[in-house]
Amino acid sequence: MGLTVASGHTAPAAVAPLLQKIEDRSCLIGIIGLGYVGLPLALAAAKAEFRVLGFDINGPRVAQLNRGESFVKHIPTEAINTAARDGRFVATDDFARLDEPDAILICVPTPLTRQREPDMSFIDKTAEAIATRLRPGQLIVLESTTWPGTTRERVKPILEAGGLRSGVDFFLAFSPEREDPGNADYQTSTIPKVVGGEGPDALALADALYSRLVVRTVPVASSATAEAVKLTENIFRSVNIALVNELKVIYEPMGIDIWDVIDAAKTKPFGFMPFYPGPGLGGHCVPIDPFYLAWKAREFETPTRFIELAGEINTAMPHYVIERLARALDNHASRGLKGARILVMGVAYKKNIEDTRESPSLRLMELIEERGAVADFHDSHVPVIPVIREHPRFTGRMSVDLTAKAVAAYDAVLISTDHDDVDYAALVAQARLVIDTRNACARAGIVADHVFKA
Incomplete structure (x- = not known):
């Protein structure tokens, strides 16, 4: 019998083992994209006593990180050295290892095309890479900023193409990044994290994971709601900056x-x-x-x-x-x-x-x-x-x-x-x-x- 995470809902058998790994911190966290979002997140997870396997297509960057060197000024080299020395952080450009992590957090760019339309190529390629190695019991979380519905409409079908089902065999969620590079008052672990899942089990798992990485989680009704939260935060800034620029x-x-x-x-x-x-x-x-x-x-x-x-x-x-x-x-x-x-x-x-x-x-x-x-x-x-x-x-x-x-x-x-x-x-x-x-x-x-x- 599965784990009950909500009244009247019985979770699939895959939930309990993963939840236990999160609770005892034996869960291996994979982070795709070791840039301004992924690297601080990796270090926060390592500091929370999780093992982290970081993925990046930039080979020289991977080598630099494995030497314990920082390429971001506001991220001290000592933090990377400590995580590596404790055996809690390793970087790789070998995406064949995507079946190793229990939870995979996606932190890839989402730029605009020259026509100012969403460029989803980084998300698509990342989801396709995960799909080739996806195994039962994994939690996949998208952190990249995107339009409401991306997790459900874009990522989910790619991951399910191999036959595994979201919410049964693997679990899919969205949790928007809230990094502010150079802000000494807030770090990844001290910023509340919004979490939305594709179903109650994905939400419960993502919430359990992030609650061990950051000061507070803010669960919301769905992945699309979480996606909308991130856009709302930045649209608020854009509109108000435009107002003072016009004034x-x-x-x-x-x-x-x-x-x-x-x-x-x-x-x-x-x-x-x-x-x-x-x-x-x-x-x-x-x-x-x-x-x-x-x-x-x-x-x-x-x-x-x-x-x-x-x-x-x-x-x-x-x-x-x-x-x-x-x-x-x-x-x-x-x-x-x-x-x-x-x-x-x-x-x-x-x-x-x-x-x-x-x-x-x-x-x-x-x-x-x-x-x-x-x-x-x-x-x-x-x-x-x-x-x-x-x-x-x-x-x-x-x-x-x-x-x-x-x-x-x-x-x-x-x-x-x-x-x-x-x-x-x-x-x-x-x-x-x-x-x-x-x-x-x-x-x-x-x-x-x-x-x-x-």
Whole structure:
């Protein structure tokens, strides 16, 4: 007789052994994708005394991790060394070993195509790889951000193609990642985890597993609900950032500083939450996730005007910044943008990290060069721009040294990413013209006639 996990429901025989493995921590956890999401998750599982087998298609990365070396600045090498030394973490690029883990957590990218539609190729290929080695009694959890229904409509059929049945032979769930790279206040284990399953047994198993990895789990009605939670979180950010970006454009000709407005408004103890403008959206979540829901909504002939408008506003911000740059050069440097030399400060998508995914800085550099100017960059966290599918022209471009002589040679400095390790007072003193998209100078108490906000 199976394990009863809910009133009136008798679980399949495969549930009890797996649940017992989770409870006594003999469960081997497989994590596919050892990037900004998968690696912290692997280390959290190892710290919780589970054994972890990490899978990645990047052979050099696998070798680096097995040497105990970190490739992510905010993940210390010591954490990887400790997990490996204790025998709790091993990385591999051998996907034939997917039958070994008892639970497989999928942390692969979900980008957009050039047509801004979901690119499901990483999820599809991963599910196909799992399907070839799928065995009874395994728990499969998708963590990659995607449209509501992906787990049920896309992953489940691929896994069931070999004859095993979801909810009987294996168990399928969705638990969205909530990583915030570079945020020292929250780590994987201290962020509550939303969990939705394909049926009560999958939910019970996924909840049991994650409850041992993180501070608290939040079970929801289904995998589709969990998928919708993640999209809702990031659409909320996208819409509110679009709002303050639009207000910035509206207030500027009125002589009103949006940063002053937000600082005053956030003193209200209720009914207002501060969001801040910028040169555009970056990272793997906020610029991309809203389009997943907009795409899915078209299947139901449901308009997503709010979401799409926010996307349009945020996508247009780099153009606004370039116009502000061009105007500042015209009015205060007596020259146009064409032929100018511009130093872009920061190519990471946010401060104090090395992640360049969807960085608006790269779009700004593109627009600067399209206008016939030279776009160099300085970023202490990104010494060399890595391979980026959307911006191949910048691959291998190197950060310039931030010397007084170098800064003075540029016609303008454009602050796009406000890393904390920059001496903004020295930068302003050395630069001919500064265009600040992050309010970095004002926050440092620097006011000068040649510093302009954008």
